[in-house]
Amino acid sequence: MELEAFIQQRLPLEPVPGVPEIRLHRAGPSSGLMRLADADPDFGSPYWARPWGGGLALARHVLDHPEVVAGKRVLDLGSGSGLVAIAAALAGAGEVRAVDVDPYAVTAARLNAAANGVAIAVEQADLLDGDPPDVELMLVGDLFYDPDLATRAEVFLRRCVAAGIAVLIGDPFRAPLPTQRLTVVAEYPVADFGDAAGALRTAAVFALKA
Numbered sequence: 108m109e110l111e112a113f114i115q116q117r118l119p120l121e122p123v124p125g126v127p128e129i130r131l132h133r134a135g136p137s138s139g140l141m142r143l144a145d146a147d148p149d150f151g152s153p154y155w156a157r158p159w160g161g162g163l164a165l166a167r168h169v170l171d172h173p174e175v176v177a178g179k180r181v182l183d184l185g186s187g188s189g190l191v192a193i194a195a196a197l198a199g200a201g202e203v204r205a206v207d208v209d210p211y212a213v214t215a216a217r218l219n220a221a222a223n224g225v226a227i228a229v230e231q232a233d234l235l236d237g238d239p240p241d242v243e244l245m246l247v248g249d250l251f252y253d254p255d256l257a258t259r260a261e262v263f264l265r266r267c268v269a270a271g272i273a274v275l276i277g278d279p280f281r282a283p284l285p286t287q288r289l290t291v292v293a294e295y296p297v298a299d300f301g302d303a304a305g306a307l308r309t310a311a312v313f314a315l316k317a
């Protein structure tokens with residue numbers, strides 16, 4: 108089955124916990140994601156099939172504080188399902204790019220953006236070793252889950268800050284997050300992937316300062 112059809116038919120569109128303004132195609136026990144994995148040796152981890160704690164906090168923050176994004180050129184780095192990019196578009200961002208290395212995430216984010224009636228430019232790319240993009244605000248939801256990736260992301264985001272780009276990071280205090288070099292802007296209770304049903308943990312929105 109073609110990927111778009113698989114997502115549309117097997118991952119129901121459901122409201123996002125704590126962010127009910129947005130609906131996403133979300134994997135459940137009967138979605139059969141293993142079918143995709145079995146058919147593609149490059150399948151990877153289906154991060155795009157669920158909202159993550161960091162993205163949930165950042166999406167909630169953007170929707171509650173639309174002035175953070177209003178009229179701005181925004182990039183959602185590590186966009187997964189597109190949750191944060193969709194929130195930015197709904198909150199009135201001028202232009203929204205969503206960037207992820209995973210081609211499955213790109214397809215999912217395009218479908219999710221359409222389902223929520225917003226226009227987002229979704230790209231498959233790894234920007235971390237390149238120059239800062241031409242945006243005013245970088246939104247980063249839950250990209251600090253792996254130590255090596257966290258190091259690369261911080262170096263890149265510091266280059267972005269030096270180039271005048273504001274950086275906001277949403278994260279549920281995962282171990283690789285360099286919290287000591289970040290400033291907490293707000294905290295939100297979130298239902299993170301992998302936690303027991305109904306359990307909430309604290310995730311924060313952090314600013315990365317020069």
Ligand SMILES: C[S@@+](CC[C@H](N)C(=O)[O-])C[C@H]1O[C@@H](n2cnc3c(N)ncnc32)[C@H](O)[C@@H]1O
Binds near residue numbers: 160212
């Ligand atoms: C834990 S998921 C978070 C997804 C989404 N932001 C959210 O909060 O729900 C992390 C995402 O980062 C992506 N990713 C990993 N390395 C990346 C890189 N170098 N550049 C862009 N995206 C990357 C993964 O493919 C994955 O979709």
